[in-house]
Amino acid sequence: MRAKSGKIHLNRRKKLLKQAKGFRGARHRLQKAAQQAVLKAGMHAYISRRQKKREMRALWIVRINAAARENGVSYSRLMNNLNKAGVAMDRKSLAEIAYSDPAAFKSLVEATS
Numbered sequence: 001m002r003a004k005s006g007k008i009h010l011n012r013r014k015k016l017l018k019q020a021k022g023f024r025g026a027r028h029r030l031q032k033a034a035q036q037a038v039l040k041a042g043m044h045a046y047i048s049r050r051q052k053k054r055e056m057r058a059l060w061i062v063r064i065n066a067a068a069r070e071n072g073v074s075y076s077r078l079m080n081n082l083n084k085a086g087v088a089m090d091r092k093s094l095a096e097i098a099y100s101d102p103a104a105f106k107s108l109v110e111a112t113s
Helices: 007-019 031-070 075-085 091-100 102-112
Strands: none
Touching (some): 007 031, 031 102
16 A cells, blocks of 8 residues: 555645644554544534433532521422422522522412411
8 A cells, every 4th residue: 555645635634633733652643543432422412412411410409409408398299399380490490599699499389278
């Protein structure tokens, strides 16, 4: 096989090594190692974007539960009461209110009880 040093080949290599910037050892220096590293990093990034959504929802639930228990009601009862009262708030908003404005959250809990 002949050695290829054409413009397209060099640009492809440069793009790959740019993506591998910050990797350690051969993974940022050698084409084959960098290619494998970039592919695996992309897989992890794809998976992590979905995991982040799960982890954030879990965090919101923990915050809502903590604030609800301070007001004498469990998380499940609070969510049930909110649904019955027709309060259409997502967990992200509820968690933000519970974290930043406990007085407003307390009035929300009392209004739905």
